Amino acid sequence: QVQLVESGGGLVQAGGSLTLSCAASGRTFTNYAMGWFRQAPGKEREFVSTITWGAGTTSYADSVKGRFTISRDNAKKKVSLQMNSLKPEDTGIYYCAATYWLGGPLREYHQYDYWGQGTQVTVSS
Numbered sequence: 001q002v003q004l005v006e007s008g009g010g011l012v013q014a015g016g017s018l019t020l021s022c023a024a025s026g027r028t029f030t031n032y033a034m035g036w037f038r039q040a041p042g043k044e045r046e047f048v049s050t051i052t053w054g055a056g057t058t059s060y061a062d063s064v065k066g067r068f069t070i071s072r073d074n075a076k077k078k079v080s081l082q083m084n085s086l087k088p089e090d091t092g093i094y095y096c097a098a099t100y101w102l103g104g105p106l107r108e109y110h111q112y113d114y115w116g117q118g119t120q121v122t123v124s125s
Contacts, residue, residue: 002026002114004096009119012086016123020081022096022116029053033101034072034079037109038121040092047107048094049081059105064090086123093118 008020022034035050049060049070058070069082079096097112106112 004116006116006119022079038092
């Protein structure tokens, strides 16, 4: 049973930083990809970033490119999202997700099989 547990959310002023973590358990994730998505009130869940466990290949949404950095710690089975220069529009619930990776981009939420409960990020102006 795959479990994903997010942590690290909170309230921060615009321009500040936060680091989100996702602890994964329940299986070996070598051939998996991990993603971060976010959902603001009244909006659809949107792609933020993804990383493959094996090669560490990363991808980012244009809205966060250059400000967010995704990384993984294979030994600890943890994926992190370092968020810098935060903006009010980054506010939302951030979800960690996992899926078996067969190649290709993974920017759609329906491509992921496992989800965490989410952690709230609020950026004040």
